[in-house]
Amino acid sequence: MFDFKLPLISILGLLTILVLVSLVLDYLRLLRRPARIGLWLAMLGIIAGFFLTATAVMPDNRFYGPAFSEVKTSQKVVALTFDDGPYPPYTEQVLDVLREYKVPATFFVIGRNAEKHPELVRRIVAEGHQIGNHTYNHVDLLKTNRRGIADEIDRTNRLLQTITGDMPHVVRPPHGFRDSVVIDAMTERKLKVVEWSVSSRDWTNPGVDAIVRRTIGKVRNGSVILLHDGDGVAQSASRAQTVEAARQIIRELLAQGYRFVTVDEILANTED
Secondary structure, eight states, X not given: OOOOOSOHHHHHHHHHHHHHHHHHHHHTTSSOSSSOHHHHHHHHHHHHHHHHHHHHHOTTOOTTSOOBSBXXXXXXXXXXXXXXXXXXXXXXXXXXXXHHHTOOOEEEEOHHHHHHOHHHHHHHHHTTOEEEEOOSSOOOGGGSOXXXXXXXXXXXXXXXXXXXXXXXXXXXXXXXXXXXXXXXXXHHTTOEEBXXXXXXXXXGOOOHHHHHHHHHTTOOTTBEEEEESSBTBTOOSOOHHHHHHHHHHHHHHHHTTOEEEXXXXXXXXXXX
């Protein structure tokens, strides 16, 4: 775990300065003996920046701290998760599909959208699904300061508690992006960071068949599937493809013997 509590954007800024200074020193031939130290320092700075950025955006990486993308289990269980809602009419349609097949899911909701549609949040909970925090404004937390991160999370938690009576204990950072500062904020609030192991990029609306194929082909025991019932805070793009794809994904995985569970339940199925 990388435990240096400095925002990634600040670290990248320092590395950029290091690279530029090292290149200038190499150009001026001030760090060329006994080897081209300036050039090597610049290369190391570039590599470090790439590594730190990659580990912040890869959903299955725990470099900055605990984040769950899937679990190791011998049981045929999967967790179906939906991001960016609630967003009528698509959240309602997704809920209808889930009710039809009697499977639970986890909805990572945006606070601003939940505030507009509290009745959908209440329906999600009433029908046995889990609610997670997906920040209030769906902002990139890597570009947000500590106070901003705290406000995004706390504001959403308070709102969801007011609507449902319970405060979420799982969170998914927008786009899955996180660094040490983000993880630290979640840990302070006793929130589990939940990423995903299966993504079909359904938000690009690539077609129902593509969403289904990309999902089914990656699923294994303990997978966490990412789909979208919403469209950020814009709430303008259609999610009709995701609704139909969710139906086909559920039908196919049930036929393969998989059991659908919430995020809480799949984390409880972890086997050492």
